Amino acid sequence: MVLTLEILFLGISLLFLISIIANKFGERLGVPALLIFLIVGMLAGSEGPGGIPFDDPPIAQMIGVIALAYILFSGGLDTRWEEIQPVFWPAIALSTVGVVLTAAVLGIFAVLVLGLSPLTGFLLGAVVSSTDAAAVFSVLRMARARLKGNLRPFLEFESGSNDPMAIFLTTGIIALILTPGESVLALIPMFVQQMVVGGLLGYGMGRFVVWLINRLKLESEGLYPVLSLAMVLLTYGLTATVGGNGFIAVYIAGLVMGNSIIVYKKSLIRFHDGIAWLMQIVMFLALGLLVFPSELVPVIVPGLLTAIFLILVARPVAVLLTLIPWKMPMNEKALVSWVGLRGAVPVILATYPLVAGVPDADMIFNIVFFIVLVSALVHGTSIPSVARWLGLAAPLQEKRKLSREFDVDPDTPSELIELTIPPDAPAVGKQVVDLGLPKGALIILMQKGDERFVPGGSTVIEARDTLLLLTTDDLVETVRARFLSGEEPGDAPRAS
Template identity: 55%
Template sequence: MNEYVLIAAAGLLLISVLVSKISDRFGVPALLLFLGLGMLAGSDGPGGIYFDNPAIAQFVGVIALVLILFSGGLDTDFKQVRAVLKEGILLSTLGVLITALITGWICIFLLDLPPLVGLLLGAIVSSTDAAAVFSVLRSKGISLKGNLKPLLELESGSNDPMAIFLTIGLIQLIQSPEQSALSLISSFFLQMLLGGVIGVVMGRLMGWLINHIRLGYEGLYPVLSLALVFLTFGVTSILGGSGFLAVYVTGIVLGNREFIHRRSLLRFHDGLAWLMQIAMFLTLGLLVFPSRLPAVAGSGLLIAAGLMFLSRPLGVLLSLIGSRFSLPEKVFVSWVGLRGAVPIILATFPLLAQIPQAELIFNIVFFVVLTSVLLQGTTITPAARWLKLDAPALPKRIYPIEYTPVGGFKSELKELAVPPNSPMAGKAIVELGLPDDFLVVLIARQNDFVMPSGGTVIQPGDTLLALADSKTFDEVCRRLCPPS
């Protein structure tokens, strides 16, 4: 019997990897494809796999979210995020709250729900999933102008804790009507504070341990990082903090520090994040019964429309009042508010808490997510072009060499593009007067690579792959690559 389970799991994973090519080619969000595959494999589909266990689905979802958020933090450049830190925090807190309140009252009006139950539904669908956004943008070969990309990255990585807090808090109020809503305010600040502080401490501790523990086998470093990620989440949650915020901050802090085996650890967690996304979406797809969705189609469409065209835009506009973002940028940010796996996971909380109308909430949330991904996910690229916010996406060059930093060695391998007006153009490397600790390792020239020597002449459009510490690299950039 175990063999059949393994074959089924392997088959679903293999098909998921293959259908991701559809996302790359046609710009269909991978989230939608994975969810659809899970629904086809479920009891209402040809797969016939019966799965109706919200507890298991929630457990899988929480584990997956922990690893996805940590991987997202590792891949976040804090130098870029710092420029939009205030706006990102406002969107992930105030923006989520406004979206939840307005959507909640829409649900109360349309479904005639008790106020707290309607607000609970609004809270569940209040967070965004920008991972699908960037897969669509990459598949169409465009990027975004200005600080839009770091803003969306920061919001998507940090707004889940607010939605989770609102969902759990409202469930507590429904189950214990005598509890004061004001008591949740102090709990919110405690969760955010503990999550942020523990995340910073654990990020630094992880960096220190990885550099100093001196394990005998490189393959044990991913195991170490994985253990510390789960430890961070568990300890933070037990202490009353936001474990999801803690692991995201831990990833940011670690990702912006130098540590040994950096490349292999980044690849490990990136692959693990993809595995967790597939597992999470397949599980959630299996959990839903598609035959029950038509009954909520009408109200689901109205709630989705209210969320996309009223709640989310107002949340964005009110949160970004006084910011330097233009109106077209704010409009784009509001349209990019895709709903993803988090709302579906949060919809399992009322099921387990046996809240009245819990099944109705789950089905509507699933329908809203599908509508959001179908409508918004497939129109992000046209929206960016229509608002004139798109920019050509520069393909990342793959070099024939790799570099693994060693603890105590501060140099990094970085790219230095040679603009047409650079003093380097037309000169040999030996004539540039480069610092002794600035080593040109390789030159990328058009579609070829050049092994450099002192007599190699630099040409406009070259990209130098150089080994140097950050201070020396910045100094050479200022001296030899003046702004155009």
């Protein structure tokens, strides 16, 4: 059959539809999205029913880099600084020192057990040393995987910031393999340069985009997402060109934008969430197509041994040693150890040795892919259960119902609050006029059952009502306390 443009479009659309529908059923079974997309890609490949020939590591690597840039930007855009601020330093330590320890421990295992040469063994350790941001974001943001305290922002921030270290280790070890006699110490200045330049340019570009979006005043709202798409590629490309790490730059740029006041912020967040899902599908499908299932058979035993060692030894050792300076409860350390999802990033990094022509690159790629399959199946399906077993699962919360379509004026200190009234709240049974809301707080929408309306002063607050309030930044906690506790922050406890 001659491959025409029409047939190409048909094939791509069918792969997308199959992936989305399969993911819907996978969610019900607790199977993570990345595993679904990888399997669909493998089935569509040359050794599957789809029969699509694809054996081009450089193209797969390029697709993966672009996709990962948008995924990291979306993750930063949807992360609130006040959530990660309490866990900033331990997460940074785990995303740097923890990655090095994971690579070192797994490298020793590869040398002693798999019989690889020292540099090849440490290359394998470096490739799988980081957790995958796309996989972690996907799993932890499912309703069934809610975690207590700061665990979710801690794990998301770690996964979003640990890729640069893994990339540095991978490219550095490849350079050592291809240029015998090169000193390991020569890699240190390159690492410092990548981190510093990446961090500074990421912050600077984030501030610049915020200024540009708020001052440009485009005629059409639809142009703002296009502008943000261009700025992601500009941030990555500019940073990489001047010797910085593009991945950390786009993540920090997204973090800066997400925690700034910008026009159409909610619509931009929703847009990039959709782009992140599209990039996940494209990336995992491409990586699945790149794999030949028949080549995985010879690496089942070494791949399974390596995956088990990584899950049960390397990641826990790295977590426990790295987090010694911080007083984190042991059950939280155990969960952090378990949330070591490996996904697209290790597979993308495994293409680096292929492209560079490193000896045993094919074996490394196949072992890494097998590790990713095992990690997706084991970690992705078990995190909610492990969290409950460790006593760290948070109660499910309803999705936001009313505030999704509202934006506040970026030139004002306004804030939207959405509250679902619990049965034991002191506001239950009171009229709106009797709540004593402070000046500057206004209920702009209420939902009772399936009915939505603007409440009046005589409207009675009932359990499970959902309220959307407009207030100012400095009154947020006061308004929230007035509905849920009946007291303002700082009030003395009432006598019983």
